[in-house]
Amino acid sequence: MPSQDPQPGPPLPFRRVTEAGYADTAARTFAVDRGPGGVVRLTGPCPRCGAWISPPAVAETVRGRETTGPGLVTV
Numbered sequence: 001m002p003s004q005d006p007q008p009g010p011p012l013p014f015r016r017v018t019e020a021g022y023a024d025t026a027a028r029t030f031a032v033d034r035g036p037g038g039v040v041r042l043t044g045p046c047p048r049c050g051a052w053i054s055p056p057a058v059a060e061t062v063r064g065r066e067t068t069g070p071g072l073v074t075v
Contacts, residue, residue, distance in 0.1 A: 011049070012048065012049045015048075017048075019048075021047070022047040022048065025047035026042065026044065026047050029044045029045055029047075030042040030043060030044035031043045031044060032057070035056075039056050039057075040056065040057040041054050041055070041056055041057065042054070042055055042056075042057055
């Protein structure tokens with residue numbers, strides 16, 4: 001398993017971005033396990049900055065939806 005230390009240098013700023021090689025890198029370097037309640041977790045180094053992360057695996061995401069009416073919130 002790769003080191004849990006982030007890449008050397010200053011921290012990278014947050015960016016909502018993906019690049020072609022990120023999925024391939026994650027597939028090679030992430031471990032998969034089941035957490036509480038059967039949630040599938042991916043654990044490994046961030047393909048962009050190398051920080052150790054453990055995001056849940058989800059079947060669907062929503063990004064950039066507009067609010068369509070009063071009381072509705074973009075998620």
